[in-house]
Amino acid sequence: MVPPSPRSSDICPRCEDAILAPVAATHEILVCGSTVRVPDVQVDECPKCRFQSLSASETGLFQLLFGERTDSVEEMVQTLRSTGHRGMFLREDQSQSMLAFGARDYVAGLDPALRGFYLDNESSLMLDGLSASGDTLVQVELPSRRCTVRLPKIGEGENGVVYEYEESDGAVLKLAKPRAYSRDHILVECEVTEFFDSHGVPVPRIVDFDPHGNFAIKERLDGESLATLYDRLGAPDSSRHRVVRASVQRFCEQLIEIFGQHPGVKTSISPNNIFVVLDGSDCRCLLVDTGPAPLHDYSTFDFATYWQETIPQKIARYRQVGYI
């Protein structure tokens, strides 16, 4: 059996409105032109919008394709090596304890049906390795650089986990969660960052990103997310609370206007995605996550409801799943 993932449950990345629950499903995969049906595969399903994604604990399904059952990451690596998949998780010159992304040209050369499994496995191993580590510094080998990741994470959302790393004070490493939806989120995030920048919305610049979407390095933003700041704003009539509320309101209205004109860049204005910089009596907002949220409907958006009801509900859910 593949050991269960040490990571906890997740909020639905598509509607952001419910927590994914495990259900059994039949999974179909195309291998060399024929469909293979695998019954009783654990899938995470959203009870609201029915989004489905292979559960993190089942990303080891990849092993089934090679007809072997393994009990540990080491065994899995052995299995993959013995089946000739040497480039997959570790480079030849690296020890098994090192967390590493495989060579990107190797990934690009994989059959598209297998590539998804490969990428799921890769990020699953990476996130599990980091969350299971008792150290405060962990080496992560990216194709283009080595990052000495500082633990614990500095943030988490529906699609990724974000870390600081020693080699740069000005940048953060965002790792995608093991699903195609989240890799696509990161790729589009990288694509549209410039758009926001050129439309007067402060966003962190992209320093580097994986063409397959498993990671991105972004500038580190000043300030803190509205999700962690909100409960410390003081009474609604205090000047601090009022100045932040007014600034967030202007920012949300600016963004919603942009989404109206350019529906292709619609993103989620969740409290996790808005950063607030307080400087004396001055307050400004930044958009930390430009990733797509095509299902969000802002046509009936009401800021008072958002501020008083939506934000506290979202924060409660972030706490429930351990994002904050």
Ligand SMILES: Nc1ncnc2c1ncn2[C@@H]1O[C@H](COP(=O)(O)OP(=O)(O)O)[C@@H](O)[C@H]1O
């Ligand atoms: N560039 C950044 N600088 C500082 N913190 C960040 C940065 N990017 C992300 N974070 C932290 O990580 C959290 C999740 O990041 P986010 O990009 O929203 O992930 P997701 O795509 O999963 O929603 C943010 O709320 C924030 O706390």
Ligand SMILES: [Mg+2]
């Ligand atoms: Mg986000």
Ligand SMILES: [Zn+2]
């Ligand atoms: Zn959903």
